Amino acid sequence: MPRHSPYRIELTREEQASLEALARKYTSQYRDVIRARIVLYAAQGWPNDEIAARLDTPRQMVSKWRKRFFEQRQAGLEERPRRGRPAGFSPRRRGRD
Numbered sequence: 001m002p003r004h005s006p007y008r009i010e011l012t013r014e015e016q017a018s019l020e021a022l023a024r025k026y027t028s029q030y031r032d033v034i035r036a037r038i039v040l041y042a043a044q045g046w047p048n049d050e051i052a053a054r055l056d057t058p059r060q061m062v063s064k065w066r067k068r069f070f071e072q073r074q075a076g077l078e079e080r081p082r083r084g085r086p087a088g089f090s091p092r093r094r095g096r097d
Contacts, residue, residue, distance in 0.1 A: 007067050009066065011043045015074060035069075038065045039069045039077070
């Protein structure tokens with residue numbers, strides 16, 4: 001029996017437009033595109049299992065991003081600070097040889 005998520009996603013027009021633009025943008029990072037697509041499919045009423053199969057990702061990942069979006073809206077899709085030692089070089093400096 002398939003599981004049903006308790007987190008029902010309903011998007012505003014602005015959120016829908018923003019997520020669609022992010023998912024289509026050629027220069028978007030892959031992780032951002034996947035997160036946007038997860039939310040867009042969830043808003044269409046797809047269960048987590050089907051979204052995971054369509055995007056070739058683990059169901060747990062789909063569940064995580066659906067829940068984070070439900071609780072925090074688009075701010076929940078952003079990267080959170082990670083633990084550990086900070087980078088020794090800035091991203092701009094890393095590109096130099």
